[in-house]
Amino acid sequence: MKKILKRILIGTILTTVISFGSIATLILYPQLLFAEKVVYKDFNIYSNNPLPDTYKSAIDYAIEVIKTSEIYESGHQLDIFLCHGTFYNDFDTKLLGFAMAKSLHNNILLKVPVDFDKNILIGWNSERNLKKTIAHEAIHFYQMNKYGMTRFSPITHPPSWKGEGYPEYVAYQKDIKSNDYDLIESITKIKEFEKKGEYWFPTEPGQLDPLVYYKGRVMIEYLIDIKGMTYTEILHDSVTEEKVIEEMTVWYERQKSKE
Ligand SMILES: [Zn+2]
Structure with missing residues (x-):
């Protein structure tokens, strides 16, 4: 009897491990599910349809800006997947949202229709700037690469x-x-939106982002460009949102009084 229970237990554990392993493999290595692959500079782009030539300018932009980051490291090849309309996209959405x-x-999933000519990702009620989105998602890879998965994971x-x-x-x-x-103008805009209690912020024409993204960007801008801090320093626990806002507000009021 004990032997049978042991076999069932081992069988269940093995099935669970194999199932999780297969799901993780599919999520992280979906390359074979895509018909087309283009290699361009630091990126491989996977899709089911041929890409228009304009994809190059989106990638060129992303590389130009990510190279300005202190956490960029050469020698990494990132994979971009144009997933919209694929089984893989549905699977990922069901599993991870x-x-x-x-x-x-090192995978960047573009989960809605992509228009390289217009430089946009087309969502249901909002668009996103494509080249900036690629740069944004690429920086998430470099965050994890530099600081480790224990500090940067879902x-x-x-x-x-x-x-x-x-x-x-x-x-x-x-x-x-x-x-x-003008950073002062950006802070003024944030103050106006916070007063109205709005969650969504029009970062660009046709593009709505949670205000926290824009506000976070502006706080980082203040810390790096005005105070001269590095991102590694900013990540220290002692750098709190409350303290930065308090200090940035004092700086902002001082600048405004000079105008
Ligand atoms: Zn992000």
Whole structure:
């Protein structure tokens, strides 16, 4: 009897391990499910239809901005999957939840229709800037690569303003560093939206993001560009949202009084 129970137990454990292993393999290595593969610089792009030539400018942009990041490391090849309309997309959504785009280790999943010519991801009620989304998701890989899965994973991660604000900061580098950009104006916009109690923020025309993404990006901007901190320093637990907002508000009021 004991022998039979032992066999059943071992059988159950083996089946569970094999099932989890198969699911993890499918989620992390879906390459064979896609008909087309294009290799371009630091990225492999998998899709079921041929890509228009404009994909190159999206990738060029992403590489240009991610290379400005202190956590970028050369020698990594990231995989982008154009998943919309595939079994894999449905499977991932059922298992891990929906997002227009997400990063899973070195995979970037673009889960809604993609228009390279217009540089957009097309969601149900909002669009996203495609090249900036690729840069954002790529930075999630470099966060995990630099700081480890114990600090950057779907289960353990820093607060949103640090974890999501930094990829946004990198993705928007060209806007932030342009001559007509003004951090004071960005903080003013946040204050207006917070007063109205709005959750969604129009980061770009046609694009709505949770305000916490934009606010996180602006807080990171303040810490890096005004205070001269590194991202590694910002990740330290002693750098809290409350303290940064308090300090940034003092700086903001001082700048406004000079205008
Ligand atoms: Zn993100």
